[in-house]
Amino acid sequence: MPELPEVETIRRQLQQHYRGEQIHRLEVHTPTLLKNLSPEALVEAVTGKTIQNFRRRGKFLIFEIDHQQLVFHLGMSGIFVQDVHQSRYPRHIHLSFTFRSGKQLHYQDVRKFGGIWWYRTPHHFPELGMEPLSQNFTLNKFKKLLHLRRMNIKRLLMEQSIIAGIGNIYANEMLFQAGISPLRRSDTLSVDEVRRLHRAIQDVLKAAIERFGTTYSAYRTVEGQSGENQKFLKVYHQQGQPCPRCGKPIQKIVLNGRSTFYCPGCQK
DNA sequence: TCTGACCTGCGA
DNA sequence: TCGCAGGTCAGA
Numbered sequence: 001m002p003e004l005p006e007v008e009t010i011r012r013q014l015q016q017h018y019r020g021e022q023i024h025r026l027e028v029h030t031p032t033l034l035k036n037l038s039p040e041a042l043v044e045a046v047t048g049k050t051i052q053n054f055r056r057r058g059k060f061l062i063f064e065i066d067h068q069q070l071v072f073h074l075g076m077s078g079i080f081v082q083d084v085h086q087s088r089y090p091r092h093i094h095l096s097f098t099f100r101s102g103k104q105l106h107y108q109d110v111r112k113f114g115g116i117w118w119y120r121t122p123h124h125f126p127e128l129g130m131e132p133l134s135q136n137f138t139l140n141k142f143k144k145l146l147h148l149r150r151m152n153i154k155r156l157l158m159e160q161s162i163i164a165g166i167g168n169i170y171a172n173e174m175l176f177q178a179g180i181s182p183l184r185r186s187d188t189l190s191v192d193e194v195r196r197l198h199r200a201i202q203d204v205l206k207a208a209i210e211r212f213g214t215t216y217s218a219y220r221t222v223e224g225q226s227g228e229n230q231k232f233l234k235v236y237h238q239q240g241q242p243c244p245r246c247g248k249p250i251q252k253i254v255l256n257g258r259s260t261f262y263c264p265g266c267q268k
Numbered sequence: 269t270c271t272g273a274c275c276t277g278c279g280a
Numbered sequence: 281t282c283g284c285a286g287g288t289c290a291g292a
Binding site: 114115158216217236 | 284285286
Binding site: 039075076077089109110111112132217218243257 | 269270271272273274275276279
């Protein structure tokens, strides 16, 4: 499921509703989702502690708990729900927090592709590349990456060790906005194309965050709402529809094993 | 670089 | 019943 905009939307709402909450009880219903410690050890580690902050790095969501970190990767279908009764899939709730205030928070993941880690010291995600919405992600650095890591451009956008947070929906949309074919190799882009793509990466992500992410099936915000960005997709799942820019039909192909949508008329 | 595996639900 | 799905990894 969630790419950077969905994880960021979830983070913002967790911050709004759960920052400063003290953990009264933690129940682990599915131990296999814990990747680096036992359920007993996690319960012991967090009970009585307070959540200071919620952060995001790429597609990872980080609960900061007394200078230690509980890290979630939401896989394809991970979400947080405030109330079990608002969940469509109560049997897929894997972790339940009860806070001293009486509030609850549940982690649900139908397909169980996600994972949960506990770090006693701040984890800096050495495996992840640049944050595309940070000041650090400059046009110059992006240009260098495209030449250093020569590969198919869509694959590069989705390669978490190069740029962190972009998945299949947004990679398709970014390449459309920039007018670049997903079949191109990264080191063949002109100066102007690199500039357009750098711009598109930030535009597409920011717009999707403003619209609370893209809901195709399972994704809901913490408050239980669907995202709104699906109403604004130009190419993703639009095969056969006329291109909004040139009118030619949007094509669907499989590239690097993933469904890929583009306009052969205006993405060169 | 590609394919299958992980897991479940949904819609054609 | 089959194909597909917002992700990632291992192995050929």
